[in-house]
Amino acid sequence: MKTVMLTIEKKVTLTIDGKKVTVPEGTTVLEAAKTAGIHIPTLCYLEDINKVGACRICTVEVNNRLQAACILPAEEGMVVKTNTSRVRQLRKHILALILANHDSNCPTCIRNNNCELQTLANELNLREEIFEREYARHVDDMSPSVVRDDSKCINCGRCVSICNEVQTVGVLGFVHRSDRTKVAPVYDKSLAELSCINCGQCIVNCPVGALREKDNTDLVWEALADKSKYVIVQTAPAVRAALGEEFGLPIGTGVTGKMVAALRRLGFDKVFDTNFAADVTIMEEGTELLGRIQSGGVLPLITSCSPGWIKFCEHKYPELIPNLSSCKSPQNMMGALLKSHYAKMNGLDPKDIFVVSVMPCTAKKFEVQREELEVDGIRDVDVSITTRELAQMIKEARIDFLRLEDEHFDEYYGESTGAAVIFGATGGVMEAAIRTVADILTGQEIEEVNYEFVRGMEGVKEARIKINEDITLNVAVVHGGANITALLDKVKNGETDYHFIEVMACPGGCVNGGGQPIVPDKIKMEINVPVERAKALYRADSAVKRRKSHQNPMVKKLYEDFLGEPNSELAHKLLHTTYVNRQ
Amino acid sequence: MKQVHEVHFITELFGKYDGSSLQSYLEAGGFKPLQQLLAGGSEKILKEIDESGLQGRGGAAYPTGRKLRQFLSEKAPRKFVVCNADEGEPGTFKDRELLRRNIYQVIEGMIITAVCTQAGEGIIYVREEYTNIHDHIEQAIESCYQHNYLGKNILGSGFSFELRLFSGAGSYVCGEGFAMCESMEGKSGRPRTKPPYVKQAGFLNLPTLVINTETLSAIVSIIRHGAHEFRKYGTAESPGTKLISVSGKVERPGVYEIPFGLTINEIVNGLAGGMKNGKKGNFVQIGGASGGILPARLWDTKYTYEDFSRAGMSVGSGAIVVADTETKLLDYLKVVQDFFNHESCGKCTPCREGNRQLRIIFDKIAAGTATAEDFYRMEIVLDVMGSTSLCGSGKTEVVPFNTAIKYFPEEFAVFAEFEKRAVI
Numbered sequence A: 001m002k003t004v005m006l007t008i009e010k011k012v013t014l015t016i017d018g019k020k021v022t023v024p025e026g027t028t029v030l031e032a033a034k035t036a037g038i039h040i041p042t043l044c045y046l047e048d049i050n051k052v053g054a055c056r057i058c059t060v061e062v063n064n065r066l067q068a069a070c071i072l073p074a075e076e077g078m079v080v081k082t083n084t085s086r087v088r089q090l091r092k093h094i095l096a097l098i099l100a101n102h103d104s105n106c107p108t109c110i111r112n113n114n115c116e117l118q119t120l121a122n123e124l125n126l127r128e129e130i131f132e133r134e135y136a137r138h139v140d141d142m143s144p145s146v147v148r149d150d151s152k153c154i155n156c157g158r159c160v161s162i163c164n165e166v167q168t169v170g171v172l173g174f175v176h177r178s179d180r181t182k183v184a185p186v187y188d189k190s191l192a193e194l195s196c197i198n199c200g201q202c203i204v205n206c207p208v209g210a211l212r213e214k215d216n217t218d219l220v221w222e223a224l225a226d227k228s229k230y231v232i233v234q235t236a237p238a239v240r241a242a243l244g245e246e247f248g249l250p251i252g253t254g255v256t257g258k259m260v261a262a263l264r265r266l267g268f269d270k271v272f273d274t275n276f277a278a279d280v281t282i283m284e285e286g287t288e289l290l291g292r293i294q295s296g297g298v299l300p301l302i303t304s305c306s307p308g309w310i311k312f313c314e315h316k317y318p319e320l321i322p323n324l325s326s327c328k329s330p331q332n333m334m335g336a337l338l339k340s341h342y343a344k345m346n347g348l349d350p351k352d353i354f355v356v357s358v359m360p361c362t363a364k365k366f367e368v369q370r371e372e373l374e375v376d377g378i379r380d381v382d383v384s385i386t387t388r389e390l391a392q393m394i395k396e397a398r399i400d401f402l403r404l405e406d407e408h409f410d411e412y413y414g415e416s417t418g419a420a421v422i423f424g425a426t427g428g429v430m431e432a433a434i435r436t437v438a439d440i441l442t443g444q445e446i447e448e449v450n451y452e453f454v455r456g457m458e459g460v461k462e463a464r465i466k467i468n469e470d471i472t473l474n475v476a477v478v479h480g481g482a483n484i485t486a487l488l489d490k491v492k493n494g495e496t497d498y499h500f501i502e503v504m505a506c507p508g509g510c511v512n513g514g515g516q517p518i519v520p521d522k523i524k525m526e527i528n529v530p531v532e533r534a535k536a537l538y539r540a541d542s543a544v545k546r547r548k549s550h551q552n553p554m555v556k557k558l559y560e561d562f563l564g565e566p567n568s569e570l571a572h573k574l575l576h577t578t579y580v581n582r583q
Numbered sequence B: 001m002k003q004v005h006e007v008h009f010i011t012e013l014f015g016k017y018d019g020s021s022l023q024s025y026l027e028a029g030g031f032k033p034l035q036q037l038l039a040g041g042s043e044k045i046l047k048e049i050d051e052s053g054l055q056g057r058g059g060a061a062y063p064t065g066r067k068l069r070q071f072l073s074e075k076a077p078r079k080f081v082v083c084n085a086d087e088g089e090p091g092t093f094k095d096r097e098l099l100r101r102n103i104y105q106v107i108e109g110m111i112i113t114a115v116c117t118q119a120g121e122g123i124i125y126v127r128e129e130y131t132n133i134h135d136h137i138e139q140a141i142e143s144c145y146q147h148n149y150l151g152k153n154i155l156g157s158g159f160s161f162e163l164r165l166f167s168g169a170g171s172y173v174c175g176e177g178f179a180m181c182e183s184m185e186g187k188s189g190r191p192r193t194k195p196p197y198v199k200q201a202g203f204l205n206l207p208t209l210v211i212n213t214e215t216l217s218a219i220v221s222i223i224r225h226g227a228h229e230f231r232k233y234g235t236a237e238s239p240g241t242k243l244i245s246v247s248g249k250v251e252r253p254g255v256y257e258i259p260f261g262l263t264i265n266e267i268v269n270g271l272a273g274g275m276k277n278g279k280k281g282n283f284v285q286i287g288g289a290s291g292g293i294l295p296a297r298l299w300d301t302k303y304t305y306e307d308f309s310r311a312g313m314s315v316g317s318g319a320i321v322v323a324d325t326e327t328k329l330l331d332y333l334k335v336v337q338d339f340f341n342h343e344s345c346g347k348c349t350p351c352r353e354g355n356r357q358l359r360i361i362f363d364k365i366a367a368g369t370a371t372a373e374d375f376y377r378m379e380i381v382l383d384v385m386g387s388t389s390l391c392g393s394g395k396t397e398v399v400p401f402n403t404a405i406k407y408f409p410e411e412f413a414v415f416a417e418f419e420k421r422a423v424i
Ligand SMILES: Cc1cc2nc3c(=O)[nH]c(=O)nc-3n(C[C@H](O)[C@H](O)[C@H](O)COP(=O)(O)O)c2cc1C
Pocket: B055, B056, B057, B058, B059, B060, B061, B062, B067, B084, B085, B086, B087, B088, B089, B172, B173, B174, B175, B176, B177, B210, B211, B212, B213, B215, B216, B391, B392, B393
């Protein structure tokens, strides 16, 4: 007989603003209020990540005492008042204290109109600056990816929790005491000098304008204005799943056609799709995997398309560098191909080609500057901008994004398959690889293409895939620094028997990358952003006829006309790279 | 004024034995209370502590008996008792005397507390500045180990207790329970959010009892003489005796043990020998940097929990700083504010930003540019800090300012004065 375990969840009932609310024991007053439709204001709070009770803006009256709702467990019989004149007054005054230590120059701030502090000041009806302003003025802009501006930092500690606990990188912390307290890179250094992986997760979780990407839009405008340059743009899969948010579209709206149209309006000579290079990546990486399995090479093979992950590996797991795929990331494969094959095909001098990539990622900015990523002295990619920067350029160019007619990517390098578009979600590279590798190993066109077990937001996903009687592929998919650390410690100690691991530095994969539109925490509490954005990618995948990378006709042609075989000598020269031990 | 004397209940053994010798402590009657516990069981001892009405001497004045029972009910394979000898409150030096002159009684108090609450490990958290007594404490711990008052199977009782010393990180906030735990874990010493409380998840996230040095010493004396002897001193609501540290402008500053209920006058002009050089008394600050300011006209206020509470202040750490009329109140408050602005850990908005604003305002007072608006700002800051700070430090920092405003409103008229002057 089967035994069924019954766990009875204890419930507590409390009164919030006169409403009876019943919630599971352990729920905070903040969360309980939310179920009753009451949004207690927060600033330092980040669901599941930063519950420190530091900003005190969530102050409420509990049994006539003042308490911080974000850290207070709901108790049976509690009487909570969230909207008394006393509470409103205190919140205003707390906010005024925060603002006095802040350079509130909203019109010129990167977060103007998308700032949790600004929104709160407005919602709480704070109409005067009560206190004298005094704030720090240091800006750290040495990193190619992340800029930190102390004058905007409100010491909420979100980035500290993200960097330490979610990403397990740990380059941000609190220093000094009292009114000298500040959040800063450790050892008083610049992020550029530390083991920061440039993931930008701190940026997308900062409530204010204290963290932003290094703005490279000026370089793009310059190139576009330069008549001698042939300017090509490529866009990563995850960009199309989020760009619309910057123009007010619901989270999870795919905007490929409008994005392409906007890029043409901006004046790019060609608009190509990084998805093309993603298909090439599958050819190269799949071949590398099969090669390693068949010749007893270093296993597991670990993916290399996330530059945040690459830097993480170089700092924290240099012993696993031999496991890294030698494949460049898709953006750099694309750049290298454009400046060799495409140039030749169109009679262009590679030196005149200027490649701009639009990425959901801030680490790509670091990646394009890596020494290794050039061929014969020619840089693969010239500038990498984020989804946010592209939106900014579209706005600056006064293009009415929502009224654009859909357009298509340009020929050849705009061609791609469903396998490529799902690269933008955790598990996507793995799924794309399986689709191709299974066909090659069996010599058949396998009909099943949906590998659900590698999809979804679980931290570590594992599967044993029986390809045929002889071959079973053991794979794992992992995303987010903490999950990566947990899994790789096992791999390092030889406790696993994987053949292939997909690693993405950002939780949820590129859809949730550090270069994506910033969603306030209030909305993140309601909507699972990476899940919604990933849906847009899976929809795009199932809408197309060709869903396997090796079916991409242009990729086939590229190999026939130019590269020869996957992993050929030329392919190695253009599409593969090396890594550095940074420990 | 009637003649007032110190009493010697907790300090009974001061000078009665060679403070550094276990042998002489035993000869003076030391460790008899522990023997009593081992013979009669812990329930009897806990009852005695309950009946004594002893309240924690670290500042929060929580009933010690209740605190020990709550800790007893925390079940875990490892539990810690931490003696709080951080003594970071300015003007407070009574715990140092207890460590220096009667360290064995402190250790005995820890053993008794540990046995009663079933904790196997202990730490004496000593203020870094007290380095000159670290060796003295280490030696006493060592002797206790040698004679099996510490270690495995104490005196054959089946109970084991490991004790060591930890030298504090030197910041005031580390005297708070959670910050102390963080500091012992090698972190920066910032208060954590509650719950869980220290008693549930403190040092290394294990149940931890943080208890003041004087409280521990008092426990031993109470067991030695019985709760009724203790209760012969003091008032119904403030039973027993208290160690106070008197400093400032008096003839005989120092540590005194007093029965609760003496007046400030009796303490200043009796025990402490009166105002220094015959100057006039102006005010006292009671209980440390976060203590209330009491003007000389109210020095007939009795030193008890209840009388102070009515006056808007508290016993705190037992410090009494005496100021004469040559000390300007606003200058004094600036020093207090400097202290907090140095010591606030900076984690929460009200205390971090509140201190910033108070500093700006006191700098303006010093420069003669403060206005009525600054006074309005100050009142807002004090309100926000006192009611919404994360830990006791920010919450109680406002007491000296609020009591000063309450008892010396005329001193704050300067704000308006400055404004007038600014107009001219
Ligand atoms: C900022 C701050 C500083 C403190 N400093 C001390 C201290 O130096 N010594 C002390 O015994 N308690 C100090 N306390 C109180 C302790 O948190 C704790 O309540 C006390 O040690 C408990 O012991 P008791 O029950 O014996 O009083 C401090 C509290 C706060 C909030």
